[in-house]
Structure formats: structure tokens, C-alpha cells
Amino acid sequence: MPAIGKTSWAIAEGYIPGDSVSQDPALVSHEAACILNANESSEAHVTITIYFGNRDPVGPYRAVVPPRRCLHLRFNDLNEPEPIPRDTSYASVIQSDVPVVVQHTRLDSRNPAIALLSTIAFSGS
């Protein structure tokens, strides 16, 4: 199967709610970039830059997605160089050395009735 994807992606909407009614990892409020590396044999070396409304960008955050694997990357779990602040609007640019596919999802559990959103990210080159 030929590789599918692009090497440059952006998610313009980002927001991790600070509250959750549950601490169950599956149900805690979170935001994720789901990254698919469908290449047959090439690791994807991914860098993520986080943009804010009122200060300089932070990054790069780094992740590796092995060939023929997906990574459900929670922004909540990014800690190096620094955690993503909660209750703060941000955006992200995701770059990879090989083609990948990126989808953006949020689970908001500030309320017992969770809310979900998802969209394919914007792909550049």
C-alpha cells in the first residue's frame, strides 16, 4: 500500500477544559491529535509547535510513530518542553519527515454528559 498523507498539518482550534467530572482516563477532558503513519517501513519523526494568543510559540514537542502504526497523542500528556495550559486557547502545527494523516478530537467532560468534536486537520504540503 502506498503511503497516504502529508508532512505538514495544522489544527487551529485547541482547548483543554480544566475540569472533568471523571478521573477515568477514558473520560477525563482531553484533546488529541490522532496521527496515522501508514508507511510500510519508515518511522515518522513528528514535531509539534504550540501557538498561543498572547505569547511566543512553544516547542518543538517530539513524537515518533513507527511504520504501520497510529498514535493517539493527547495534548494533555505533552510535558517537554512544558505542559499545555488548561482553559487556554491554542493552536498547533504538526510536521513529519514522512507522510502522515492527522485528525483532531476533543472530549469535554466538564459536564456528566460528555461532548465530542472531531475534524480532519488542515494539510499543507
Place this chain on the structure above:
Amino acid sequence: MPAIGKTSWAIAEGYIPGDSVSQDPALVSHEAACILNANESSEAHVTITIYFGNRDPVGPYRAVVPPRRCLHLRFNDLNEPEPIPRDTSYASVIQSDVPVVVQHTRLDSRNPAIALLSTIAFSGS
């Protein structure tokens, strides 16, 4: 009407919640790839490959969409070569021998207040 679509699609986010408050088929937690084959006279022979975070891909799963038909394919119902595990992140690549259109939808009924997400899938060639 000329055919609309692409022959290669990817959904980077996949997750079938293991719980549902209802066993009504319409309301059980599920994830679907909705596939439209708008070709006038060509069947679409579709293969689906499922990618995981920590093991080799599984597939191909196979489906046929007749010309001028749509298929609301629930990942929950894929059993051959093996069922899709619940409560597990996955991704999918969907390939067809003729152009089709693919949209991704999840209905999450872990809570009585269902949550929905949907996005057009990523189209390659």
C-alpha cells in the same frame, strides 16, 4: 452525473466505546465509515486496513458498495479477519477500485446523553 470521490481515504481517529446505556441498535455506541459510491454503473470493491498503536495492522476487511448506493459501514460489525477491539485507539485506511466518498462518524452512548462527532475523511489519490 460524473463520479465524485477518491480511491484512497484515511481516518486517523478510531475508538469504539465499550459501554452503551442502550442496546437499541440505533443508540449503541458505534463508529461508522459512511461510503458513497455515486458511480453510475461500477461496483466499488472496498478494502479496509485497521492500524493500531502497538501491533501490526489487521486486514484487509472487504466490502462491496453497488453503483448509486451508499453504505453505512459500522466498524462494530467488522468480524473478518477479526473483530475490532473496543476501548482501543485505532486508525483506518480505506481503498476502493473506483472513486467513493468517505465520512467518519461516532455515536458515543456511554452516557444517556449521547455525543456525536463526524468529519470528512482524509482523501489521498
Place this chain on the structure above:
Amino acid sequence: MPAIGKTSWAIAEGYIPGDSVSQDPALVSHEAACILNANESSEAHVTITIYFGNRDPVGPYRAVVPPRRCLHLRFNDLNEPEPIPRDTSYASVIQSDVPVVVQHTRLDSRNPAIALLSTIAFSGS
């Protein structure tokens, strides 16, 4: 402002829930194709074809969007040549003689806690 958009669009996912907790028009379960005609002076003559899983397509449904106007078209309201069945999966192809932009939205009020989904439609030519 130059016109933005495409003349051919598809929405692969379609489903109008048959139940609603409210008969308030704003809150009744519905599905919409939001069509923007940003052309300065050209009417958009739109035709919609509805595809099903197990029978021939129905259409064309017809709508006109004046220049510099948007149309929030509810599939619930399509009656000619026939109503869209409820609780039934369908897909749609939307064609226009001038460029338009199409976005797909569903409001599901089977439960008092409404659920929403939206995605940009797939654009062909």
C-alpha cells in the same frame, strides 16, 4: 470578492433521527446542508440527489440560492419529489451551476441533551 467554492459536493453520512424531545423548530432533530453562494451576481441553481443503501437514488431536489446569500437547507423539509425517510441512512450529492460552499450539520434531540455534529462536505470539481 472573487467567488469561493466548488460546483460539486458530497455528504456521505446522512441520518435524520425520527424522534425529538422538542417540537421547537430550532430543537427538533434535523440534518442540514448549509450552502453559501458568495458570488456577487449569479444565482446558484442547486440540485441534490439522495442515495440509499438498498434502493435507487431519488432526485433531483432543487433549490436556488441568490447571490450573496446562504441557505440553511434542512433535509427534513425536502418533499419534492418525495420526503427523506427518517431513521434511515442516506448520502447526498449536491451540484451547483456556480461555485458554492457546503457544510453538513446534524442536531440530534432524541435525548434532552442535544448532540451536534458538523463537517465541511467533500468537494469534487
Place this chain on the structure above:
Amino acid sequence: MPAIGKTSWAIAEGYIPGDSVSQDPALVSHEAACILNANESSEAHVTITIYFGNRDPVGPYRAVVPPRRCLHLRFNDLNEPEPIPRDTSYASVIQSDVPVVVQHTRLDSRNPAIALLSTIAFSGS
């Protein structure tokens, strides 16, 4: 990092619910265009035109996004040349003098169980 994005975007679906169960700014019903300007050194001068179903467009609304910044622009907050009416369908075209990325999000809190939707906007040139 090279700039990612497009200079012309459209959101065909727009609707700000007039009711909210909460007046907490984070939870009031709102609709946003999230705009990422990933350019290294160029300000993005953004103009927004709002389209309606039954009257002429309104605008331009104007915003500036500094380089390497994102703007979570709530349509609720647009007041010049006039506020966006509530409970009214609208659409928007967003133009920038440099490439940006635009994502559309709504939070609907007419009900205590909030609902969310999001999609990448449609990109023209």
C-alpha cells in the same frame, strides 16, 4: 518553519444560540473562528464578511493576528459594523493578506449538557 495555510476561507454553517444555561464566559453558547497565523514575521490582516439568508451581507469585520499567534475569534464578540444576530443562520467568508488556517467551532449550552461541533473551514485560494 514555512507558513501553512490559505488566504481565503469560508464557513457555510453559522448559528449562535440565543440561550445559555450558564453565563460563565467559557460556557456561554458561542461560535468561533479559530485563526492560526504561523507566519514567522507577517501580521495577518483579516476581513470577515457575514452572509445571511434574506438580506445583504454585512462587513467587513476586521481582525489582526500577529505573526506566530492564534486568535480564537468569537462571532459573539463582533460588534463593528454591527453585532451578529442570535438564533439566525449565517455564513462567513474570511480573507487574509497572508496564509492562515481557520477552524470553525460551536459550543451550544442551551441545555446543561453542552454540545460541541467543529470542522476545518473550506479553503479557497
